[in-house]
Amino acid sequence: MSPMELYEEVTAQGEQVRALKTAKAEKADIDAAVKLLLKLKVDYKQMTGQDYKAGCPPSENSVVPDNGPTADGADDEDTVNPWSVSTTNAKGVDYDKLIVRFGSSKVDKELVDRIERVSGQKPHRFLRRGIFFSHRDMHQVLDAYEKHKSFYLYTGRGPSSEAMHVGHLIPFIFTKWLQDVFDIPLVIQLTDDEKYLWKDLTLEDCHRFAVENAKDIIACGFDINKTFIFSDLDYMGSLPEFYRNVVKIQKHVTFNQVKGIFGFTDSDCIGKISFPAIQAAPSFSNSFPQIFGGRHDIQCLIPCAIDQDPYFRMTRDVAPRIGYPKPALLHSTFFPALQGAQTKMSASDANSSIFLTDTPKQIKNKVNKHAFSGGKDTVEEHRKYGGNADVDVSFMYLTFFLEDDEKLEKIRQDYTSGALLTGELKKLLIETLQPMIAGHQERRKQVTDDTVKQFMTPRPLNFNI
């Protein structure tokens, strides 16, 4: 039961008590109803951490408090926020737990089947394999779509360097698929202002990285007639509507709230403190009058890694207060570093991931040297006991990039049984990554400065909503 459903149950029970009293019912009946009401209020407080207050529905930011180690002390809390992701578990973050903590919903078989039904397309491997594992309001988006009410997509990237690695492509690969199967417009925000505020970089560098990253994004194959890519540093100064939404959001979020959501402190600069409103603004369709002609009622769907969810929890809290629909979300798991799912990929460590600029030889060397193996120490042991695919980074990467479900399952079985050796598994990954990266580099080469400029120019898009 969600906090909102429980809230409604408490409200209904309160009305029931009033009705019984008004009707001068039996004392025993009234007492029983009051007792249930009190129990529900205790449940509500436990679930939301806040007292039930009539007329004040629960905020999405009051989620189940879930700090400290679990009762059995087996695992510590994973850290997941826009600036830091860490876990002590070799399999990576406990995503089921994260769904409970964040108050989102699981992408279950029913939802995946429904996406298949509604889109008429085989679900993307990221859906089939639980890589986009969590969502908010996805059923609502599909309900509306079935009634011929369309939606638009919004995703983004923080351009902290020129170099992007394969993990950065996940939201873009998936967003392109959504764009294709639903035939809808897409806006892509490059938060160069954010990177300036958080990093020791100049504004000029951040903006340059934004344009460079746009090239890699375009190389994913987005439809130029349906896609608008923008740098905050440019777009804020391109038309007044975007800033107007930023100010509206900034008026409805307090320092206390961003402190609670993002962990800001009094020593943080005022730019960081107000930035969340800038990441929130593209969730509202009238931030793009050139695309939506001033309409503010077009539903937004945001595919992103789950570390970005705090921004959109905040956005969803603010939306009804400024008269806009809440954006829906599809959350992905994190892409693991070569060194293992509990270590963080680092832009400064070239060996922590495969970069989009890597040569076939670099790819081969990095996988062979650095990809954390779930295999046993010796060939003999491996043959006897088999490898652990759950912690093997090569296998994880194949889960992201190998399209063939049967082949992937066979690899898993052979590796687990010991029939497939670590070296052989790595070879399979190398053979998957090399043509993928080479293809990306080929497409990126085709992206001219003029194409980038076209994608980044505010303009009408071609779609029916």
Place this chain on the structure above:
Amino acid sequence: MSPMELYEEVTAQGEQVRALKTAKAEKADIDAAVKLLLKLKVDYKQMTGQDYKAGCPPSENSVVPDNGPTADGADDEDTVNPWSVSTTNAKGVDYDKLIVRFGSSKVDKELVDRIERVSGQKPHRFLRRGIFFSHRDMHQVLDAYEKHKSFYLYTGRGPSSEAMHVGHLIPFIFTKWLQDVFDIPLVIQLTDDEKYLWKDLTLEDCHRFAVENAKDIIACGFDINKTFIFSDLDYMGSLPEFYRNVVKIQKHVTFNQVKGIFGFTDSDCIGKISFPAIQAAPSFSNSFPQIFGGRHDIQCLIPCAIDQDPYFRMTRDVAPRIGYPKPALLHSTFFPALQGAQTKMSASDANSSIFLTDTPKQIKNKVNKHAFSGGKDTVEEHRKYGGNADVDVSFMYLTFFLEDDEKLEKIRQDYTSGALLTGELKKLLIETLQPMIAGHQERRKQVTDDTVKQFMTPRPLNFNI
């Protein structure tokens, strides 16, 4: 001595001590030098409230702590910040004390004489009468001007309603004079975003007020070839350079700092917390590339009421850290409410001031009914003891608006001696205000929508810098 001068003296004395030690001077000489150094450090701590730290010049925000009643308990602290001005003194705020508290400099006879010399014009009555009473770096501006290095003017208005009163004109009357005598460009910021954040108003209303207020401002007679008026809600979305400066400033100011300067709390919205950067940005010439062609080194002079100084103390602290010159300032006293200098003018109380839309009859009635009088209760007593011009609002208003110095002085003497009765004084004020307001209304009528649009369109201005 300013905190900066004292800082430099401490630094010099420190070097002196080191030099003596290096030279193996007499112990008595070294001891004496050390003793002086320690004394200077104590002085520095007393003046700035902070310990001397080599390499850390004093911040403009560390001014003499001056809280609580004075030793003799005669007067409480005046409250002066951008949102609240109050005093218990019928003569109004103690401005000399404010200069000490804010760490600014007095506009003394020497400065007024110098402005006359440099501009070749008789100083404006606001300078002759101490209405612009405080400044920062005005001598530096004049030094540069004498060396043919020009500057630009920046002033503004928070458009909280359609109605402006005569007090709102003070910075504009004075800025127009400065523009005329120095022949320099002027930018006028209408902070409609600020009003939206602080008041219970819609964005649309705030923006409409901005355009209405622009008409009253234009009616002051600004040169369209040298003046750019902008609404934040429009200008932020007009070109990227303004937002880039806003972000630069926002990166260099922490929540702690705005808490200290403006008294923000954790319950304030993030829009308020980051707004000071938006009021700061026009202080830097590259916020207006259409005017200054991207140059960031053109000195800015800001004439404003002193309650706006906190914004610019912050701006001056940030400026050198982002490579821009500090803006200079000229601060005015406050324009008193009709009910007296210790009450606040209220836009919601039509009787608290003379509005620019008032008819001659309304002006007459308001002055006669509401203008606080320094006269005695009866004609007999008044003739015998005389009136008190220092607390008489009609006399204060004449100080602002009556150009003739001799006539003003004669009025003061006659009123003080009892020769001039309150009714007669009020009549003189009415006769001054009526044609002034009528003239303003006449000029405002000439301001077409097209003129407003021209003034508010980002464009090159006509000047030599």
